Amino acid sequence: MAAIKHQFGLDRSLPVQYLLMMKRLFITRDLVSYGNQALNVVPAITQAAPVTFSLVIGAAVIWVVFSVLIGLLAVILKGTIFDPLLMILALIGISMPVFWLGEVVNLITQSPNRSVIFSWVPPLGYVPITSNPWQWFLHLIFPWLTISVLYIGFYARVLRANLLDVENEDYVRTARAKGLSERRVLIKHMLRTSMITFVSLFGLDFGVLVGGGALLTEVVFGLPGVGKLTYDSLVKLDLPVIMATVIYGAFFITIANALVDVLYARLDPRIRPA
Numbered sequence: 001m002a003a004i005k006h007q008f009g010l011d012r013s014l015p016v017q018y019l020l021m022m023k024r025l026f027i028t029r030d031l032v033s034y035g036n037q038a039l040n041v042v043p044a045i046t047q048a049a050p051v052t053f054s055l056v057i058g059a060a061v062i063w064v065v066f067s068v069l070i071g072l073l074a075v076i077l078k079g080t081i082f083d084p085l086l087m088i089l090a091l092i093g094i095s096m097p098v099f100w101l102g103e104v105v106n107l108i109t110q111s112p113n114r115s116v117i118f119s120w121v122p123p124l125g126y127v128p129i130t131s132n133p134w135q136w137f138l139h140l141i142f143p144w145l146t147i148s149v150l151y152i153g154f155y156a157r158v159l160r161a162n163l164l165d166v167e168n169e170d171y172v173r174t175a176r177a178k179g180l181s182e183r184r185v186l187i188k189h190m191l192r193t194s195m196i197t198f199v200s201l202f203g204l205d206f207g208v209l210v211g212g213g214a215l216l217t218e219v220v221f222g223l224p225g226v227g228k229l230t231y232d233s234l235v236k237l238d239l240p241v242i243m244a245t246v247i248y249g250a251f252f253i254t255i256a257n258a259l260v261d262v263l264y265a266r267l268d269p270r271i272r273p274a
Contacts, residue, residue: 071159093153207256211249
């Protein structure tokens with residue numbers, strides 16, 4: 001115990017401990033795990049990051065496309081039975097926890113008695129896209145769908161509410177008075193303004209997921225990403241790995257916020273510098 005404390009500088013003052021940890025993490029990059037000193041923390045995160053990026057980017061594409069389509073459909077079909085029906089479906093999606101939905105998906109697709117319909121589904125795990133792009137896709141299709149269900153429902157409801165809020169704005173009435181088609185008014189004028197809130201939420205959620213927020217999905221589907229690495233470290237109380245993954249997550253959340261600010265100016269000319 002004394003040797004380990006001395007090795008990691010835990011027998012010194014807290015400021016010195018912090019500086020030593022940051023030095024080993026960012027400068028010398030020789031920080032190792034408490035429990036497994038053969039595990040270098042920085043290479044472990046570097047190896048896990050592509051898995052998390054593959055999961056989050058694929059899910060983000062799905063949830064953005066479908067949430068925009070559902071939000072637009074709900075506004076177009078406003079006043080019909082399909083509008084509340086779409087919102088009820090969205091609410092059901094929001095209400096299903098990722099870990100529960102993932103386990104249900106695994107029970108259906110990974111069971112030895114699964115139907116012929118799911119016979120093509122590979123075992124849980126991950127295959128790099130550089131090794132086999134098709135197997136990479138097959139291993140991630142259900143994790144993508146599982147993680148995107150929640151966000152599709154939430155973003156669709158947010159977009160619908162924003163579209164209805166701007167429906168009677170002056171610039172929308174002006175566009176209609178000019179004789180523009182309803183489709184062009186909806187897509188070019190209403191949707192663009194309504195996407196401001198959408199983009200801000202997306203930037204935060206994407207940053208959190210890339211930073212390890214997809215932990216439950218990675219654990220359920222056996223994906224060796226940053227979230228799974230964080231989970232294993234929390235179980236073992238492995239402080240060096242936990243610190244590194246938290247800093248990694250904070251970095252991407254900060255980057256996501258900066259990109260959202262840039263996109264704000266593109267979507268809303270009113271906040272551009274004069």
